Amino acid sequence: MARVLLFGRLADLAGWRERQVEAESLVALRADLSKADPDLGEALRGPSVQVALDKVLVRGDRTLTPDSEVAFLPPMSGG
């Protein structure tokens, strides 16, 4: 189980901003999200979307724990 957060246009696309998802890893989480919502899955695979695990940017796969917080970040606009 991980807490998943979406920001900006990703949240608009999905229709939600925060959700608990059962997944053991980032790869499994992406697969689950993609299965539930293929359009979101495709958007999350975009090269400009970054992933933060527990508020730190990460690349590639990571193991998730029940306390993990995963955020998908579209291009940042600046203030």
Added chain:
Amino acid sequence: MSVTLQTDAFDPGALLSAFCRGRQETGGICSFTGLARAEAGQTRLLTLEAYPGFTDAAIAAMALEAAGRFGLQDWRIVHRVGPISPGEAIVFVATAAAHRRAAFEACDHLMDWLKSRAPFWKQEQGLDGNRWIEPTARDLADAARWDEAAG
């Protein structure tokens, strides 16, 4: 040395007065206040989304680096999040240094970074609907000036 993200409106004058208080060794303080523009009536509302704990940490890390680079004694950043109406203050940056040049340059540098690279997601609600904004070419070019200066 602190960064605040807040939904409430702020008074730039009060922030500057507080920042200036009690300084014996500061020769110059530079401050910048950014306001939300109406874009000739096209923008009715600006909404800024932040990731609490991530956005403020990124801003603080950048400001600490700038403080070292420019030799700042102190800095203060306040940034609005949530809905912001045209004419309202959206960002406040103040820098304190022994001499004015460092305060000016650091403030300019901090604003360029905040405008182009700070982790916010900005949506404009205009007459023709809502749209998510990404940094303009001008914002990116302004920020890149400092990369060249460092290299």
